[in-house]
């Protein structure tokens with residue numbers, strides 16, 4: 213599949229079939245994520261994969277009702293975290309730029325987009341979720357203090373083909389100087 217097709221047709225999927233996603237495919241998604249650029253090649257993103265029915269059932273309780281409903285049939289959920297205070301930081305712990313701690317989230321976003329595009333390429337759907345119970349997830353997955361949870365991503369075979377939500381007119385977002 214060509215890149216343009218992936219960019220144009222990837223959608224946030226809020227209804228999944230229960231068909232399993234193989235471990236091999238999950239690894240492919242994370243390999244694609246890891247190829248994204250990062251601050252000084254610091255690669256601060258980490259991934260926790262919930263892919264057994266029992267653990268997924270428990271995990272759904274850490275999502276608000278609307279997100280729980282969105283991914284209730286998705287067979288896999290990926291928790292994306294970052295190792296804090298590396299990307300965008302100097303060795304002495306000070307910020308490298310005016311963006312302060314922003315580059316660690318920037319890097320993670322690049323990785324997650326690669327993951328979502330590769331998922332589309334493999335026939336899978338994804339849903340990035342930004343609203344979840346951080347404390348419960350941290351405890352459930354035993355995530356260490358030096359990591360921060362950034363996003364939860366539902367992964368599975370889509371059971372719908374949504375239209376692209378309207379994008380702003382290009383003239384609104386671009387300035388040629």
Ligand SMILES: Cc1cc2nc3c(=O)[nH]c(=O)nc-3n(C[C@H](O)[C@H](O)[C@H](O)COP(=O)(O)O)c2cc1C
Nearest residue numbers: 222223224225226279282339340341342343376377
């Ligand atoms: C950081 C981030 C957080 C998001 N959180 C949620 C969420 O909690 N629940 C949800 O249904 N969609 C969530 N989305 C999906 C967006 O609503 C979606 O990407 C947007 O409407 C554009 O649609 P598209 O992804 O199909 O192009 C999130 C997307 C991003 C990038």
